[in-house]
Amino acid sequence: MKIVLASKSPRRRELLSNLGLDFEVIESNVEEFSNEKHPSRYVMDLSFNKAMLVAKKLKEEAIVIGADTIVVIEDKVLGKPKDRDEAYIMLKSLQGRVHTVYTGITIVRTKDFKYVSDFEETKVWIKKLQDEEIFNYIDTGECYDKAGAYAIQGFGALIVEKIVGDYFNVVGLPISKLFDILKREFDVRLL
Numbered sequence: 001m002k003i004v005l006a007s008k009s010p011r012r013r014e015l016l017s018n019l020g021l022d023f024e025v026i027e028s029n030v031e032e033f034s035n036e037k038h039p040s041r042y043v044m045d046l047s048f049n050k051a052m053l054v055a056k057k058l059k060e061e062a063i064v065i066g067a068d069t070i071v072v073i074e075d076k077v078l079g080k081p082k083d084r085d086e087a088y089i090m091l092k093s094l095q096g097r098v099h100t101v102y103t104g105i106t107i108v109r110t111k112d113f114k115y116v117s118d119f120e121e122t123k124v125w126i127k128k129l130q131d132e133e134i135f136n137y138i139d140t141g142e143c144y145d146k147a148g149a150y151a152i153q154g155f156g157a158l159i160v161e162k163i164v165g166d167y168f169n170v171v172g173l174p175i176s177k178l179f180d181i182l183k184r185e186f187d188v189r190l191l
């Protein structure tokens with residue numbers, strides 16, 4: 001069965017490639033908007049929009065995977081910072097505290113449009129940071145296309161104190177949960 005990743009995220013691509021999976025990438029370019037207020041429903045809704053948009057465009061039989069990641073700190077949702085000032089505000093609010101990373105995933109089968117959505121959450125503690133450290137981190141340039149303005153897989157590893165939960169969920173794709181669902185609901189298995 002053909003597998004399609006509906007994402008422009010190089011990290012999601014890499015996580016699937018690391019498993020030796022054969023898949024195609026088709027970006028959804030969907031507008032990232034949802035009326036859902038609860039973080040888990042919000043990310044599942046956006047992942048659904050991404051996967052469904054690509055699934056509807058496909059002519060052939062395939063399984064389409066969509067995902068969305070956000071950072072939540074005390075009911076405040078942080079997406080990707082649009083500039084240096086926003087990155088600073090985000091990192092300033094995250095330093096010295098714990099926040100939650102939510103990733104929603106949706107899998108759609110084009111044959112009958114059966115779909116399953118789910119989410120994973122991971123707690124992340126960011127160290128106390130001086131403003132100088134925040135600016136030095138922003139200068140690495142890796143914060144701009146990342147929810148919450150940090151990348152745990154990059155220099156962000158140096159500002160993270162600890163996590164509880166799935167590391168891959170923070171990077172943008174909870175692969176263990178994803179493959180549980182693929183096996184259980186769509187009979188696609190790697191192990």
Ligand SMILES: Cc1cn([C@H]2C[C@H](O)[C@@H](COP(=O)(O)OP(=O)(O)OP(=O)(O)O)O2)c(=O)[nH]c1=O
Nearest residue numbers: 007008009068069146147150151152170171172
């Ligand atoms: C917190 C965190 C997020 N991220 C990334 C994962 C996601 O790519 C990004 C959140 O943006 P998303 O909107 O989830 O995804 P995207 O715009 O990169 O790609 P697409 O919508 O096409 O699937 O933040 C990291 O890479 N490392 C981290 O530590």
